[in-house]
Each structure stands twice: as C-alpha cells, then as structure tokens.
Amino acid sequence: MKILVCISKTPDTTAKIAFTDNNTKFAEAGVQWIINPYDEWYALVKALELKEADASITLHLLHVGGTDSEPVIRKALALGGDEAIRVNAVPTDSYSVAAQIAAVAKDGGYDLIFTGKETIDYNNGVIGGMVAEMLDLPYIALATSFQLAGTTATVKREIEGGEETVEVQLPVVVSCQKGMAEARIPNMRGIMAARTKPLRVVEPVAAENYTEVAEFGLPPAKAGVKLVSPDNVEELVRLLHEEARVI
Amino acid sequence: MSVLIFIDLVDGQVKKAAHEALTYGAKLAAQMGTTAEGVVLGSEVSSDLGELGAHGVAKIHQVSGDGFKEGDAQVFAKVVADVAEATGADVVVFSNNTSGKAIAPRVAVRLKAGLVSGAVALPETDGSFLVRKNVFSGKAFAKVSVKTAKKVIALNVNSFTIENGDGKAEVVPFRAEVPTSKIKVIGSNKTTGKVSLTEAEVVVSAGRGMKGPENWGIVEDLATALDAALACSRPVADAHWRPHNEHVGQTGVAIAPNLYVAVGISGAIQHLAGVNRSKVIVVINKDPEAPFFKAADYGIVGDVFEVLPKFTEAVKKVKGVA
Ligand SMILES: Cc1cc2nc3c(=O)[nH]c(=O)nc-3n(C[C@H](O)[C@H](O)[C@H](O)COP(=O)(O)OP(=O)(O)OC[C@H]3O[C@@H](n4cnc5c(N)ncnc54)[C@H](O)[C@@H]3O)c2cc1C
Ligand SMILES: Nc1ncnc2c1ncn2[C@@H]1O[C@H](COP(=O)(O)O)[C@@H](O)[C@H]1O
Numbered sequence: 001m002k003i004l005v006c007i008s009k010t011p012d013t014t015a016k017i018a019f020t021d022n023n024t025k026f027a028e029a030g031v032q033w034i035i036n037p038y039d040e041w042y043a044l045v046k047a048l049e050l051k052e053a054d055a056s057i058t059l060h061l062l063h064v065g066g067t068d069s070e071p072v073i074r075k076a077l078a079l080g081g082d083e084a085i086r087v088n089a090v091p092t093d094s095y096s097v098a099a100q101i102a103a104v105a106k107d108g109g110y111d112l113i114f115t116g117k118e119t120i121d122y123n124n125g126v127i128g129g130m131v132a133e134m135l136d137l138p139y140i141a142l143a144t145s146f147q148l149a150g151t152t153a154t155v156k157r158e159i160e161g162g163e164e165t166v167e168v169q170l171p172v173v174v175s176c177q178k179g180m181a182e183a184r185i186p187n188m189r190g191i192m193a194a195r196t197k198p199l200r201v202v203e204p205v206a207a208e209n210y211t212e213v214a215e216f217g218l219p220p221a222k223a224g225v226k227l228v229s230p231d232n233v234e235e236l237v238r239l240l241h242e243e244a245r246v247i
Numbered sequence: 248m249s250v251l252i253f254i255d256l257v258d259g260q261v262k263k264a265a266h267e268a269l270t271y272g273a274k275l276a277a278q279m280g281t282t283a284e285g286v287v288l289g290s291e292v293s294s295d296l297g298e299l300g301a302h303g304v305a306k307i308h309q310v311s312g313d314g315f316k317e318g319d320a321q322v323f324a325k326v327v328a329d330v331a332e333a334t335g336a337d338v339v340v341f342s343n344n345t346s347g348k349a350i351a352p353r354v355a356v357r358l359k360a361g362l363v364s365g366a367v368a369l370p371e372t373d374g375s376f377l378v379r380k381n382v383f384s385g386k387a388f389a390k391v392s393v394k395t396a397k398k399v400i401a402l403n404v405n406s407f408t409i410e411n412g413d414g415k416a417e418v419v420p421f422r423a424e425v426p427t428s429k430i431k432v433i434g435s436n437k438t439t440g441k442v443s444l445t446e447a448e449v450v451v452s453a454g455r456g457m458k459g460p461e462n463w464g465i466v467e468d469l470a471t472a473l474d475a476a477l478a479c480s481r482p483v484a485d486a487h488w489r490p491h492n493e494h495v496g497q498t499g500v501a502i503a504p505n506l507y508v509a510v511g512i513s514g515a516i517q518h519l520a521g522v523n524r525s526k527v528i529v530v531i532n533k534d535p536e537a538p539f540f541k542a543a544d545y546g547i548v549g550d551v552f553e554v555l556p557k558f559t560e561a562v563k564k565v566k567g568v569a
Contacts, residue, residue: 011383013497013516013517013520014516014517017383017386017387019387037497037498038498041498093361094352094362095355095356095361095362098352098356120383120384120497120498120520121382121383122382122389123364123365123380123381123382123383123384123501124364124365125348125364125365126348126351126352126355126362126364127352128352129320129348129349129350129351129352129353129356130352130353130355130356130362132320132321132352132353133321133324133352133353133356133357134356136321137321138319138320138321138429138430139320139321139349139353140349140430141320141345141348141349142345142348142349144491144492154433157345158345158492159318159345159346159435159437160255160257160262160264160344160345160346160443160446161257161437161438161443162435162436162437162438163435163436163437163492164318164432164434164435164436165432165433165434165435165436166317166318166430166431166432166433167430167431167433168429168430168431169429178484178491178494178498178499179491179492209394210355210359210360210361210362210393210394210395211361211362211363211391211392211393211394212391212392212394213389213390213391213392214375214377214389214390214391214392215377215389215390216382216387216388216389216390217387217388217389217390218386218387218388219385219386219387219388219523222541222542222543222544223544225530225540225541225543225544225545225546226544226545226546227540227545227546227547227548228545228546228547229547230547230548230549230550230553230554233547233554233557233558233561234557234561234564236529236545236547236558236561237558237561237562237564237565238565239545240506240527240529240545241565244506244527244544244545246449246505246506246526246527247449247473247506247562247565247566
C-alpha cells in the first residue's frame with residue numbers, strides 16, 4: 001500500500017501581506033515559510049497514523065516547487081514519511097500544479113492521495129479535485145475523519161449543514177481538514193532522521209497555465225471601533241438596528 | 248455562447264448559495280451579451296424550479312434519476328460537463344460551497360477551463376477576463392486572469408446579493424448518461440433546522456473567555472435571539488468545548504456574515520483571517536487592549552457574563568419578542 005501526501009508551503013500565518021512589482025507579486029522578503037497547516041496537521045499526520053498502524057505502508061511526500069522549498073520539505077519529513085519528491089517547477093497556476101501531481105501519482109501507483117483542504121495563501125482548494133479528475137479517481141473533499149479496512153475507506157466529510165459518512169474503495173483522493181488528526185510537533189529523532197531521508201527531484205512534465213494573477217490589492221482599512229458602555233447595552237443594539245441595520 | 252449555473256440542492260431544496268450563484272450567472276450573461284441557463288441534477292426537488300427564472304435564467308436543464316443520491320463529485324462533474332458541452336456554455340458558475348468545492352475543479356479539468364474559486368465579484372470582461380477573489384485568508388484580494396476559452400467560476404457564499412425580477416424559467420429535461428457512483432453514503436449527521444455557518448447572515452462566536460463549555464448557555468441564548476449560527480475560536484474546538492465544525496479562522500471555516508459578534512475572543516491574526524470579511528463586527532471583551540477591537544465596528548469593554556444576558560434582552564426587545 002502506497003500513500004502520497006501533497007505538501008505545499010505558505011507564508012507564516014503572521015506574515016505581513018504586501019506586494020511588489022506593481023502589485024503583481026507577493027513580497028517574499030523576510031517572510032517565514034511554513035508547511036501549509038492543512039497539509040501538515042491533517043493530511044500528513046493522518047497518513048502517519050495509518051503507517052503507524054500498518055508498517056507495510058509506504059509514505060511519500062510530494063511538493064511542487066523550486067530549490068528554496070527544500071527546508072520546508074525537510075520539516076515535513078521530520079514529522080515522518082519514507083521519502084519526499086520535489087517536482088522542480090515554481091507553482092503559478094492550480095491546473096499546472098495538479099498536472100505535475102497527477103503525473104507523479106500515476107508513475108508511483110499510489111493507493112491513497114491526501115491533500116489539504118486549501119492553501120492558506122491563495123485559498124483555492126481545488127488541486128485535490130483536479131488531480132482526481134486527471135487520474136479518473138473518486139474524490140472526497142473536506143474530510144474530517146478517515147478509517148481504513150483493507151482497501152475500503154470510511155470517510156466523514158463536511159456537507160451543507162452537517163457531516164456525512166461515506167464508503168469508497170481505494171484508490172481515492174481525499175482533501176483533509178480539521179478533525180482528521182491532531183497536530184504534532186516533530187521530535188529530535190525525527191529532525192535528525194529527516195536529514196538523511198531521500199529527497200528525489202524530478203523534472204516537470206509539460207503543462208499549460210490556465211490562469212494568472214494580474215493584480216493584488218489590499219482591502220480598505222476599517223473606520224475604527226465605536227465603543228459603547230457596558231452599562232448601556234441597549235445603545236449597542238440600537239446602533240446595530242438603526243445605524244448598521246444588521247438586526 | 249451561454250453561461251451555465253450549477254444549482255446545488257440541499258435535501259432537495261434550492262438554498263441561498265444557489266440563489267446567489269444564479270443571480271451572479273445571470274448578471275454575467277447580461278454583461279457578456281448572452282443567455283444564462285441553469286442545471287439541476289436529480290429528480291427529488293421540493294423547490295419550484297420555474298421560479299428561479301426570477302434571478303434572470305431563461306432555462307433550467309434537469310437531469311433526472313437516482314444516480315446523484317450519493318453526492319459523488321465524479322458523477323456530478325461528468326454530467327455537468329456534458330450539459331455545458333451540449334449547451335455550448337463558455338462559463339460555468341458554481342457556488343463555492345461544500346458541493347462546489349468538490350465538483351468545480353473536476354468540471355474545469357473536463358472542459359479544459361481555467362478555474363477561479365472563491366470569486367467575490369462579477370468578472371471584468373472588456374478584452375480580458377478578470378475575476379476578483381480573496382487571498383491570504385481575506386487579508387488581500389487578487390484579480391485572476393482566466394486565459395482559456397472556457398471558464399469555471401466558484402462564487403464565495405455570502406458575497407453577492409440575490410436579486411429577483413419577475414421572470415419564469417422553462418424547465419427542460421436533459422438526457423445524460425449517468426455513471427455509477429463509486430462512493431456510498433452510510434450515515435449522516437445534520438444539524439437540521441439550524442442555519443449553516445457559511446450561509447448564516449448573523450454569527451455569534453465565543454472564545455476562551457467563556458472559561459468552559461458549561462457557560463455556553465448565554466452564548467446560545469444570544470444566538471437564538473439573533474437567529475444566528477454559532478462559531479468559536481480554535482482553542483475552544485481543540486479543547487472539545489465545541490464541535491470542530493464551529494471553528495472559524497485561518498485554519499477553520501471562513502465566513503462573511505452581515506453581523507459577526509465575537510465574545511471572549513482576543514482577535515489573534517489567525518482568527519481574524521477567517522472572519523474579516525464580515526460586514527459588521529461587534530466585539531465584547533473585558534480587555535480594552537484586545538487586538539480584536541482594531542478590527543471591530545462596534546465594541547463593549549466588559550465582562551461577557553454581565554454583558555451577554557443584557558445584550559440578549561435588548562435584542563429581544565428590538566425584535567419585539569420579549
Ligand atoms: C498556524 C496557526 C493557525 C491558527 N488558526 C486559528 C484559527 O483558524 N482560528 C482561531 O480562532 N485561532 C487560530 N489560531 C490560534 C490563535 O493564534 C489564538 O491562539 C486563538 O485565536 C485564541 O483564541 P481565544 O481568543 O479564544 O483565546 P485567548 O487568546 O485566550 O483570548 C481570550 C480572550 O477572552 C477575554 N476574556 C477573558 N475573560 C473574559 C470575560 N469574563 N469577559 C470578556 N472577555 C473575557 C480575554 O481578554 C481574551 O482577549 C491559530 C494559530 C496558529 C499558530
Ligand atoms: N505546490 C504544491 N505542491 C504540492 N502540493 C500542493 C501544492 N500546492 C497545493 N498543493 C496541495 O493541494 C492542496 C490544495 O491546494 P490549493 O488548491 O492550491 O488550495 C494543498 O493543501 C496541498 O495539499
């Protein structure tokens with residue numbers, strides 16, 4: 001059984017959001033990069049749990065990105081996994097990244113492909129679905145729990161107004177979110193081991209870009225808070241009713 | 248040439264998110280000088296589909312059959328793409344809700360179409376095709392240029408105002424080959440009756456300042472008075488005080504209600520990232536230095552345990568239910 005976990009990198013959650021080159025590029029100077037939380041806390045940790053339960057499982061991490069991504073890939077390997085693969089292409093468009101992931105997945109014959117729910121920088125949440133379609137596999141989006149018995153997966157997923165449990169045969173693509181697993185902190189042994197784990201670099205397949213960011217911008221700043229005394233809560237409700245018109 | 252809108256059904260009903268997508272698609276069609284059509288999958292529909300013409304769609308293609316019961320995105324995507332091809336649609340519009348998130352990426356691949364998910368405004372269509380979406384969890388926006396002939400857009404929930412005219416839509420059957428679902432639903436757990444968090448117009452959210460799960464009664468009272476959905480901060484869900492599907496923020500659910508009331512939440516940057524698109528933010532916190540006040544429209548510096556019951560009473564009075 002082979003599992004592939006798709007890992008992306010994002011700016012740290014407290015990073016200052018600014019743009020350069022006439023507002024066409026994210027200003028990367030001084031930014032700390034982290035593993036996208038959904039990929040780390042939920043997709044990767046769930047895969048590790050599966051491997052811990054069944055030692056015959058092979059677990060590969062996959063990242064599409066340039067050389068500068070390698071520290072983040074090593075961080076992920078410190079949590080666990082047998083080896084990492086980096087497709088040597090700087091991601092610019094969901095479709096082309098999905099095409100790279102699909103190509104690696106096809107070659108490797110994986111039974112289970114995990115992605116995060118979305119990256120917290122571009123907030124797309126589309127790559128898992130694209131990969132599934134490219135590979136003609138079922139796709140369970142927004143999973144909150146995952147169990148495996150043989151080749152049958154039982155997955156809980158978010159639906160409108162609640163959750164639903166579904167059963168599916170492997171191979172399958174699953175996008176992971178909160179509930180799947182509990183976040184872990186890498187230990188010293190993991191960090192040491194990660195240094196010597198294989199990090200395979202593969203060249204990208206030809207893939208078109210379908211979209212491109214033409215311009216970034218920042219939303220207008222808020223006008224400032226109107227404070228109301230705790231002894232006059234009725235005034236707050238009056239403001240919400242008459243001024244803001246939201247009650 | 249046309250715009251095709253996927254009409255999502257929730258328990259056989261057309262919900263708010265679908266009405267938003269229909270209004271958006273119809274306006275986009277008008278802007279492009281073409282027509283808007285809808286597609287609905289499944290036979291068990293309790294809403295009147297003809298009425299959806301009020302949003303400006305002329306025709307609705309209905310694919311009947313039982314093949315959609317399992318909610319298999321692979322099946323939905325194949326059929327939606329078939330309808331898009333048969334009707335010559337240039338743009339396919341989804342709501343970016345739980346169904347849209349699963350289906351839209353697959354349809355985009357099938358149609359070789361560029362996809363923008365999380366759109367918040369109508370595209371700019373003179374010459375180029377630029378779609379505005381939120382990025383960096385609402386801390387910024389991007390205009391994404393779609394370079395393909397066909398396009399797919401997934402519209403964020405609560406970011407487009409529903410409009411109604413007096414049109415009627417013609418509902419026509421569409422015959423499609425519906426593949427067998429590869430997934431099987433074996434159980435569900437729905438908070439029926441309650442508004443879903445992402446669609447809610449008012450959200451009441453509480454954090455660690457509540458001290459413990461046993462104190463949520465006053466939060467629920469306010470939510471009931473406001474007809475609001477409940478949310479919470481991450482540590483609250485991590486401590487299992489509240490279910491994880493109520494966790495909002497950068498790593499939880501992102502929401503954009505008209506009114507967001509935050510009580511006993513400090514307003515960490517990761518929390519704000521999921522709620523900063525709310526139209527009006529009210530913060531109740533005993534610490535005047537709490538960062539949340541900087542992002543708020545209205546605030547009370549005070550103790551939640553004193554302020555909340557008064558807040559609930561005042562709301563009931565205004566709503567005339569006390
Ligand atoms: C990578 C990453 C991702 C994260 N993602 C999220 C996310 O998605 N969502 C999220 O919420 N957090 C997220 N966090 C955590 C975030 O940084 C904060 O730790 C968290 O939001 C704090 O929750 P809180 O405001 O409930 O608790 P606290 O920070 O402990 O704040 C409690 C507040 O309650 C007030 N208070 C206490 N008692 C009273 C009282 N009696 N009356 C009135 N006010 C009172 C206090 O003044 C304080 O401001 C993330 C963190 C990281 C590192
Ligand atoms: N550059 C990348 N390399 C590997 N996996 C990625 C990359 N970008 C995104 N992913 C995966 O796809 C998921 C959804 O990403 P997105 O559709 O870009 O929001 C992420 O959570 C990752 O699991």
